Amino acid sequence: MLASVNEWTSVRGQAQDNRQSGSATLQEVARAAGVSLATASRAFNGSATRTVRPDLRERVLAAATALNYTPNANAQAMARGTTNLVGLVVHDIADPFFSAIAAGVMRAADEHGLIVTMGSTQRDPAREVEYVAALRQQRARVLILAGSRFADGETSERLGVEVAAFQAAGGQVAAISQQKLPVNTVVVGNRSGAAGLATTLHGLGYRSFAVLAGPPELLTARDRLAGFRAGLAKVGAELPAGRVVAGEFTRDGGYAAMSELLHRGTDATCVFAVNDVMAVGAMAALRDHGVRLPEEMAVAGFDDIVTLRDVTPALTTVRVPLEDLGVWALRLAVQPPADKPRTQRIRGEVVIRESTPDRSS
Amino acid sequence: MLASVNEWTSVRGQAQDNRQSGSATLQEVARAAGVSLATASRAFNGSATRTVRPDLRERVLAAATALNYTPNANAQAMARGTTNLVGLVVHDIADPFFSAIAAGVMRAADEHGLIVTMGSTQRDPAREVEYVAALRQQRARVLILAGSRFADGETSERLGVEVAAFQAAGGQVAAISQQKLPVNTVVVGNRSGAAGLATTLHGLGYRSFAVLAGPPELLTARDRLAGFRAGLAKVGAELPAGRVVAGEFTRDGGYAAMSELLHRGTDATCVFAVNDVMAVGAMAALRDHGVRLPEEMAVAGFDDIVTLRDVTPALTTVRVPLEDLGVWALRLAVQPPADKPRTQRIRGEVVIRESTPDRSS
DNA sequence: TCCAGATCGGAAAACGCTTTCCAATCACGG
DNA sequence: CCGTGATTGGAAAGCGTTTTCCGATCTGGA
Numbered sequence: 117m118l119a120s121v122n123e124w125t126s127v128r129g130q131a132q133d134n135r136q137s138g139s140a141t142l143q144e145v146a147r148a149a150g151v152s153l154a155t156a157s158r159a160f161n162g163s164a165t166r167t168v169r170p171d172l173r174e175r176v177l178a179a180a181t182a183l184n185y186t187p188n189a190n191a192q193a194m195a196r197g198t199t200n201l202v203g204l205v206v207h208d209i210a211d212p213f214f215s216a217i218a219a220g221v222m223r224a225a226d227e228h229g230l231i232v233t234m235g236s237t238q239r240d241p242a243r244e245v246e247y248v249a250a251l252r253q254q255r256a257r258v259l260i261l262a263g264s265r266f267a268d269g270e271t272s273e274r275l276g277v278e279v280a281a282f283q284a285a286g287g288q289v290a291a292i293s294q295q296k297l298p299v300n301t302v303v304v305g306n307r308s309g310a311a312g313l314a315t316t317l318h319g320l321g322y323r324s325f326a327v328l329a330g331p332p333e334l335l336t337a338r339d340r341l342a343g344f345r346a347g348l349a350k351v352g353a354e355l356p357a358g359r360v361v362a363g364e365f366t367r368d369g370g371y372a373a374m375s376e377l378l379h380r381g382t383d384a385t386c387v388f389a390v391n392d393v394m395a396v397g398a399m400a401a402l403r404d405h406g407v408r409l410p411e412e413m414a415v416a417g418f419d420d421i422v423t424l425r426d427v428t429p430a431l432t433t434v435r436v437p438l439e440d441l442g443v444w445a446l447r448l449a450v451q452p453p454a455d456k457p458r459t460q461r462i463r464g465e466v467v468i469r470e471s472t473p474d475r476s477s
Numbered sequence: 478m479l480a481s482v483n484e485w486t487s488v489r490g491q492a493q494d495n496r497q498s499g500s501a502t503l504q505e506v507a508r509a510a511g512v513s514l515a516t517a518s519r520a521f522n523g524s525a526t527r528t529v530r531p532d533l534r535e536r537v538l539a540a541a542t543a544l545n546y547t548p549n550a551n552a553q554a555m556a557r558g559t560t561n562l563v564g565l566v567v568h569d570i571a572d573p574f575f576s577a578i579a580a581g582v583m584r585a586a587d588e589h590g591l592i593v594t595m596g597s598t599q600r601d602p603a604r605e606v607e608y609v610a611a612l613r614q615q616r617a618r619v620l621i622l623a624g625s626r627f628a629d630g631e632t633s634e635r636l637g638v639e640v641a642a643f644q645a646a647g648g649q650v651a652a653i654s655q656q657k658l659p660v661n662t663v664v665v666g667n668r669s670g671a672a673g674l675a676t677t678l679h680g681l682g683y684r685s686f687a688v689l690a691g692p693p694e695l696l697t698a699r700d701r702l703a704g705f706r707a708g709l710a711k712v713g714a715e716l717p718a719g720r721v722v723a724g725e726f727t728r729d730g731g732y733a734a735m736s737e738l739l740h741r742g743t744d745a746t747c748v749f750a751v752n753d754v755m756a757v758g759a760m761a762a763l764r765d766h767g768v769r770l771p772e773e774m775a776v777a778g779f780d781d782i783v784t785l786r787d788v789t790p791a792l793t794t795v796r797v798p799l800e801d802l803g804v805w806a807l808r809l810a811v812q813p814p815a816d817k818p819r820t821q822r823i824r825g826e827v828v829i830r831e832s833t834p835d836r837s838s
Numbered sequence: 839t840c841c842a843g844a845t846c847g848g849a850a851a852a853c854g855c856t857t858t859c860c861a862a863t864c865a866c867g868g
Numbered sequence: 869c870c871g872t873g874a875t876t877g878g879a880a881a882g883c884g885t886t887t888t889c890c891g892a893t894c895t896g897g898a
Contacts, residue, residue: 139616139646141854152878157856166857169876184642189615190554191854194883199551201594209583210800212784215576222570222597231611233562233594236583250592254550255500281545285500367787396787403789423573426728426757428764428789439571502884513848518886527887530846552884555853 140183148179160187193255198286202232202258202446203251205244209236211366211393212421213438217262217292220442228450230258239365241271248278252285258449261291261299262442263336272296290449292441293336300448302441302460306336306418307343309434309464310388313416314347316466317386317432321475322414325355326384328373328394330365337365340390340418359384363394370397378405385414386472392417392424392433399427399471414472418464430469437462501544510540521548554616559647563593563619563807564612566605570597572727572754573782574799578623578653581803589811591619600726602632609639613646619810622652622660623803624697633657651810653802654697661809663802663821667697667779668704670795670825671749674777675708677827678747678793682836683775686716687745689734689755691726698726701751701779720745724755731758739766746775747833753778753785753794760788760832775833779825791830798823 146156151172158168159176168176179185193199202225206214218234225232233256235247244261251259259282279297283289290300317325327344330337345355358380363373370389374397377387389395395417399409407413410429417424420435444460451458507517512533519529520537529537540546554560563586567575579595586593594617596608605622612620620643640658644650651661678686688705691698706716719741724734731750735758738748750756756778760770768774771790778785781796805821812819 143854153855154857154878154880155876158877161856163857166876172877184645186610186614186642186646188555188854190551190560191883192856193551194549194555194885195854195856197856197883208580209570210573210576210580210783212571212573212576215571215573218595219569219571219597222595231594231615232596233592234579234583235593236580249547253547254592281547284545285547367784393784400787422571423728423754423784426761426788504884514885515848515850515887516846519847522886524887527846533847549884552853553886555855556884556886558853558886 139188140180140185142185142187145176145179145183145185148183149175151176199255199257200230201251201254201256202230202260202449203247203254203256204232204234204260204262205247205251206234206236206262207239209234212423213391213393213419214262216422216438217442217445220439220444221260221446222442223439224443224446228446230446230450241275245271245274245278248275248282252278252282252287255285256282256287258446259287259289260442260445260449261289261294261297262445263292288449288453290445292445295335298457300445300451300458300460302444302448302462304336304436304441305461305463306339307346309436309466310340310343310390310418311347311350312464312466313388313418313432313434314344314353315351316468317388317414317416317472318348318351318353319476320468320472321477322386322472323353324384324386325353326359326361326377326382326387327355328370328377328387328389328398329360329362330369330390330394332362334365337390344388365391365394367393367397367400370394371401372397374398374401375405378402378407385412385475386416387413388416388418390418392419392421392431395431395433395471396424396427399431410471410473416472420467429471432469432472433467434464435467436464500549501541501546503546503548506537506540506544506546509544510536512537560616560618561591562612562615562617563591563621563810564608564615564617565593565595565621565623566608566612567595567597567623568600570595573784574752574754574780575623577783577799578803578806581800581805582621582807583803584800585804585807589807591807591811602636606632606635606639609636609643613639613643613648616646617643617648619807620648620650621803621806621810622650622655622658623806624653649810649814651806653806656696659818661806661812661819661821663805663809663823665697665797665802666822666824667700668707670779670797670827671701671704671751672708672711673825673827674749674779674793674795675705675714676712677829678749678775678777678833679709679712679714680837681829681833682838683747683833684714685745685747686714687720687722687738687743687748688716689731689738689748689750689759690721690723691730691751691755693723695726698751705749726752726755728754728758728761731755732762733758735759735762736766739763739768746773746836747777748774749777749779751779753780753782753792756792756794756832757785757788760792771832771834777833781828790832793830793833794828795825796828797825 142156143153146153155168156176159173204221222232237243292302293304329341361373361377363369389398395415402409402413417431417433420433448458503517504514507514516529517537520534565582583593598604653663654665690702722734722738724730750759756776763770778792778794781794809819
C-alpha cells in the first residue's frame with residue numbers, strides 16, 4: 117500500500133518536473149476537442165492521404181487556440197526524424213562582410229520555413245570544429261560554412277571529419293568560398309575580380325603597386341593576391357618583391373600592414389588591400405602618417421561593404437553581392453542531395469571611385 | 478502469414494525512414510560497450526549521486542568515439558524538459574548596431590554552453606511576433622529582444638502576449654532598450670547620453686542646432702531626441718520648431734532627412750543625428766549638396782559604431798558599449814527568475830572628434 | 839564464515855509527437 | 869434491404885534520451 121502510494125507520487129513528481137509547465141500538449145488539445153490524439157495531429161499536419169472532417173478540424177484548431185497550444189518542435193523532430201534548423205558558421209558576426217552574408221542566409225531560410233542558428237568563431241579554427249559538432253548534436257538540417265579557413269593540416273582535417281559526420285547523419289552542407297571540402301560551394305570570383313581591378317587600375321595610369329595581403333593561410337586572401345598579380349602580368353606590369361605585406365583580415369590588420377609598408381619606405385603610388393575593411397584601416401594609417409589621399413597614394417579594396425560606402429575618399433573596390441552569397445549558399449544546401457557537390461559561381465564587378473583618380477591624362 | 482510479413486517490413490521501413498541514418502544511438506553505444514542503456518547515459522552525464530565504475534565509463538566513452546556518437550539534442554530536450562537554445566531577435570543583422578549586440582550575446586552564450594539562434598525582422602513588428610512564436614515552439618530557454626519597437630497598440634500588444642506565453646512555457650526573457658514589456662531589461666542611457674552631448678556641443682560654442690530624429694514610434698529615437706532637448710534646455714538653449722526632421726533609422730534615412738532639412742533651408746550650424754548610421758548618411762547628403770564639413774555644418778551621431786570610426790571627418794558621437802549590451806542581456810536572462818524584472822543600466826560616453834570642431838575660441 | 843550495509847547495474851516509464859494499421863462507419867447500387 | 873467499397877477515427881508503436889526504483893553484487897567487520 118505504502119509502496120504503491122510512493123510510486124504514484126514519485127511518478128507524478130517526475131512528470132511535473134519534466135513538463136515545461138504551462139505549455140499545453142497535443143493530448144490536452146485533443147481531449148478538449150473531444151477527438152483522439154491522432155486526429156488532432158492530422159488536423160494540424162493535414163496529410164494528403166488522410167483527411168479529417170472539416171468540423172472536427174475546426175474544433176481542434178479552436179481548442180488549440182483556446183489552450184494557447186504550440187507544437188513542441190523537439191518532439192516533432194524526434195517523431196519526424198528531421199529538424200528545420202540551419203546552422204551558420206562565420207568568423208565574426210560583427211564584421212560587415214559576414215553580417216551581410218548572414219542576412220542573405222536568413223532571408224532565404226525564411227522562404228523555406230527554416231530557423232537559423234549562428235556561431236561566430238572569432239577566426240579560431242578549433243571553435244569552428246566545435247560549432248559544427250554542436251550542430252550535428254542538434255541534428256541541424258543544413259550547415260553553412262562561411263569563410264572557412266584554408267588552415268594547417270591538422271585542424272583543417274578535423275573540420276573535414278566533422279563535416280563528413282554531419283553529412284553522414286543526414287545533414288546538408290554548403291560552403292562559401294572554399295575549395296577543400298567536398299561540399300556544395302558558392303565560389304566568389306576572387307581571382308577574376310582582383311585581376312579585373314589590376315588591369316583597370318593600370319588603365320587609369322597607375323604603374324607602381326603594393327598589396328596589403330591577408331593572412332597567408334586564408335584562401336580568399338591568397339586568391340585575391342594571385343588574381344591581382346595575374347591581372348598585372350596581363351598588361352605587362354608586375355609586383356616587385358617587398359611590395360606585399362601580410363596582415364590580419366581586419367581593419368587593424370590593414371592599419372598595421374600599411375604602417376609597415378610606410379615604415380619600410382615604398383615608391384608605390386597605389387595600394388590594393390585585399391578587402392574593404394583592411395583598406396579602411398590602410399587609409400587611416402596613411403592619414404596618420406601624413407600621406408595625402410588619394411594624391412600621394414591611391415587605395416583600392418575588395419567586397420564593396422555597404423557600411424563603408426561613405427568613407428572619404430570613396431573607395432574603389434570590387435563589388436561582391438554578399439547577401440546573394442548567403443542566399444545562394446542556402447539554396448544550394450536545400451536542394452535534394454546530388455551525387456556530386458554543386459558549385460555556384462558569383463563574379464565581382466570593379467567599381468572605380470575617388471580613391472583611385474585617373475592618372476592617365 | 479502474409480500479414481505478418483507486411484507488418485514486419487512496414488515497421489522496418491518506418492524505422493529506417495525516421496532514423497537519421499548514420500547517427501549512432503546511445504543504445505548502440507551501450508551494446509557495443511557491453512553495458513545497459515542506463516549505464517551508458519550515466520557515463521556521459523555523471524550524476525553526483527549515481528556513479529559508474531571507471532572502467533565501464535572508459536568502455537562507454539571508447540565505444541562512443543568508435544561509433545562517432547553524438548547525443549541527440551532533441552531527445553535530450555524531450556527527456557530533460559529543457560533546451561539550451563537562446564533566441565535573439567534583431568531588426569537587421571546587417572546593421573552594425575545589431576551585429577555588435579549579437580556578437581556580445583554569442584560570446585556570453587558561449588560561456589554558458591548555450592546555442593544562439595537569430596531572427597532578423599527587417600523592422601517589421603509582425604515578423605517580430607512570428608519569430609517569438611517560433612522560439613516558443615522550439616522551447617528556447619532564453620529569448621532576447623534587441624531593439625524592440627515602441628509600436629502601435631495592436632502589434633505591440635500581440636508581442637506582449639507572445640512574450641508572456643513564452644515565459645509561461647518556462648522561458649527566460651531579456652530585452653535591450655525598451656520599457657513596455659515587464660521583462661529583464663538592459664537600458665541604455667539614451668537620455669543622459671544625448672543630454673551630455675548637447676551640453677558638450679554647447680560648450681564647444683555651437684548655438685544653433687538641428688536634429689535628424691528617427692521614426693517617431695521608435696523608443697530609442699524618441700529618448701535621444703528628448704535627451705538632447707533637455708540638455709540644451711539646461712544650458713539655456715533650445716530647439717526651435719522645424720529643426721527636427723524624422724527619418725528612417727538607417728543610413729538612407731539620414732541622407733533623406735538631411736536633404737529635407739537642406740531643402741527647407743536652415744541656419745543650424747550643428748546637426749545631431751540620433752544614430753551614427755544616420756549621421757553618415759547625413760554627411761553624404763551634405764557633401765552632395767556642396768556643404769563643407771565640418772566648417773559649414775558640424776555633425777554628431779550616437780552609438781560609436783566601430784565600423785564607422787574611420788569616416789572623415791571623424792564623427793563626434795556618444796559611445797555605447799554595444800557588445801556589452803548583448804552580454805548583459807544574456808546574463809540578466811540566465812539569472813534564476815526573480816519575482817520582479819531586473820534592470821541593468823548602461824551609460825554612454827560623449828566622444829568629441831573632428832566633425833564638431835571647437836568654435837568657442 | 840557469514841551478514842549488514844554500501845555500491846552500482848538494469849528494466850522500465852516518461853517526455854510529446856507522427857504515422858501505421860485496423861476497425862468502424864457511411865453512402866450507395868443492385 | 870443487404871453487401872460492397874470508400875472514408876475516417878483511434879489504438880499503439882516508435883523516435884532517443886533521462887531518471888527512478890529495485891535487485892544484484894561487493895566490501896568489510898564480527
